[in-house]
Amino acid sequence: MRQEVSARISELNATYGSIEKVSDPEALAESIRELEAQAGDPSLWDDPSHAQKVTSALSAAQAKLRKLESLRGRLDDLPVMYELAEEEGDASIADSELEDLAAAIDALEVTTMLSGPYDEREAVLNIRSGAGGVDAADWAEMLMRMYTRWAEKHGHKVDVYDISYAEEAGIKSATFVVHGEYMYGQLSVEQGAHRLVRISPFDNQARRQTSFAEVEVLPVVEQTDSIEVPDSEIRVDVYRSSGPGGQSVNTTDSAVRLTHIPTGIVVTCQNEKSQIQNKASAMRVLQAKLLDRKRQEERAELDALGAGGNASWGNQMRSYVLHPYQMVKDLRTNYEVGDPSKVLDGDIDGFLEAGIRWRMAEGGANTGA
Incomplete structure (x- = not known):
């Protein structure tokens, strides 16, 4: 194996080792087992909202573990690929795999840097x-x-x-x-x-x-964020949607405009046919804006104290x-x-x-x- 290739593989192993320490595949596997047990409980769907969270968390954890195991397997196989390439006198396939693997590990390393309180959100x-x-x-x-x-x-x-x-x-x-x-x-x-x-x-x-x-x-607001917006603080206007859309979108007063009276923040939504759906979507965006405003105010207070x-x-x-x-x-x-x-x-x-x-x-x- 060429010296520069050997050094590159050693470097990738070191990087991936750091990723494994942060990701902790064993803890992830244990979490999957616990989520699978919850998902197998017949009473889970008595609370559809909780059931959706459990199944989503299980799917995400399984996908993450599969990616970790796949990258580890590819990394372990790489020296063997180069040995075979040397025998055949053509290292092009092995070189291509090395570059693809390096890019995948690099991208995974970046996700380990996303540790902010809202980074996992949509x-x-x-x-x-x-x-x-x-x-x-x-x-x-x-x-x-x-x-x-x-x-x-x-x-x-x-x-x-x-x-x-x-x-x-x-x-x-x-x-x-x-x-x-x-x-x-x-x-x-x-x-x-x-x-x-x-x-x-x-x-x-x-x-x-x-x-x-x-x-x-x-970040998309979740129920646990406790951003409560009293109805008395919101003005709701409905109007006919504009722009491209289906018949019912453009011929009924389904579009919704929410105005948060204390802050003056205005949010509109017109993509759904139902006024109720548009109001729910607009409320999610309004809550996200209010959450962001709250975070900015808290950060400003920290900065004023020299902690930001x-x-x-x-x-x-x-x-x-x-x-x-x-x-x-x-x-x-x-x-x-x-x-x-x-x-x-x-x-x-x-x-x-x-x-x-x-x-x-x-x-x-x-x-x-």
């Missing part, structure tokens, strides 16, 4: 167009597509709660949920202002235009340049790529990983912590 994303007129509205829609494409590639379901379409093109704002474990932990590093530089397709003189869109990322870290990511966090050159660069991590089209098609894993590592290096201050 994520609510709010995208709003900023300065730049019609280009900014178009840019906001491009960002929404980028995140939904990323979610689709990784098998995560996306539910769109609300879209406010701009008059000429693009969107004024959008609110959607990305389902799946650790979605908030991963996507929270995307919060901030995203800047686009390009030749405007809406300018008949083909001039270069700079436009901005703001991305807000919130870097509580703000700053405003402009990433630039996407399509003209006069091609580049996407994160201004916090300095991570950059030269193919914006791939990034805008959902290839943002490198940026997410760099952001999570940067956040850890800054002291582990999670935007949701």
